[in-house]
């Protein structure tokens with residue numbers, strides 16, 4: 140093994156990133172959201188970057204893995220799965236919109252099943268990305284070359300529209316069709332996104348149908364998606380599909396679980412997409428056999444990294460299921476990782492999701508720039524992003540100074556600070 144490629148040190152930096160008050164079926168985004176930045180430093184003095192969810196349960200898995208890595212090679216990404224500790228059966232099912240179930244909040248949260256294995260993979264993914272970045276920088280090759288090479292020079296992303304409170308950000312409130320259309324216009328103007336996804340499950344379906352109709356009038360012929368994160372029954376989902384069938388590119392997770400999704404799929408022609416009922420390899424056989432979804436929205440974090448994203452892509456290709464990408468609050472390191480792997484996937488026919496425009500803070504410099512809704516695929520060594528250590532230190536200091544309130548994402552708790560009796564709606 141080339142000594143230069145041996146891991147010398149792993150640095151974990153938990154951070155809190157400011158986030159606007161975006162509404163979803165689980166509540167509202169907290170003012171700060173936790174992320175974890177992973178740096179793998181080789182004996183050759185090269186540093187590779189990775190990023191993942193930063194709630195406490197993820198940190199608990201990351202710390203022992205960081206200790207186990209020195210002495211291994213950054214080329215051994217398959218072996219990364221071995222030293223990553225398996226969390227207890229209870230881990231990952233604590234409180235919070237993303238890490239677990241709050242009482243009264245549907246246990247499937249926003250990201251589907253919460254198994255200890257999925258939690259572990261979400262952590263491993265950041266280490267894998269960091270190793271690939273370090274390897275690419277050492278060899279002078281972009282990450283996409285390490286994954287077999289790019290098949291496109293740009294990756295298309297979709298505008299991610301949210302109902303939102305006014306907050307202190309530059310976007311203002313969006314609580315009705317006019318507000319959503321105004322938001323979409325700005326995404327169109329400033330980023331050039333072609334397709335629009337509305338995060339639903341916030342208001343009654345009629346109001347969300349009206350918002351999608353308003354988008355269709357404003358942007359005729361443009362791909363539109365609606366994602367209520369499983370807030371609807373089968374019958375409600377079918378009613379929405381009937382109302383919007385002529386304008387939707389796809390309906391995303393209208394109801395919870397493979398059985399409900401399969402029933403909806405059997406009774407409508409509107410394509411169904413998911414980042415909730417197919418989020419692990421274990422769920423694939425049943426979902427694909429039942430024809431529950433036509434598009435899987437992959438999230439390289441919870442699928443276990445960039446190589447596994449390509450494994451998922453191969454399975455989707457085999458079964459004639461489309462593939463695109465899910466996004467959660469993330470920074471430029473994850474965006475670069477998404478873009479690098481997306482560049483290698485031949486069958487990517489739907490614009491990928493990204494939250495990135497909602498994030499005004501980042502730890503990479505310069506900020507990636509979308510042109511006509513697309514990001515150019517970097518051919519620079521590794522991920523092609525540079526760490527802004529000053530920005531990282533500021534966001535880490537915020538995490539250190541936090542009294543624990545924001546270290547675990549909990550959208551239900553956040554909404555209850557102003558609406559104490561809030562409970563999630565199901566239609």
Ligand SMILES: O=C([O-])C(=O)C[C@H](O)[C@@H](O)C(=O)[O-]
Pocket residue numbers: 161162163249250338366368414465466467468
């Ligand atoms: O279903 C989805 O696309 C998501 O869950 C993406 C994000 O989690 C989003 O809904 C959020 O953060 O509110």
Ligand SMILES: [Mg+2]
Pocket residue numbers: 366368391392413414415465
């Ligand atoms: Mg979704």
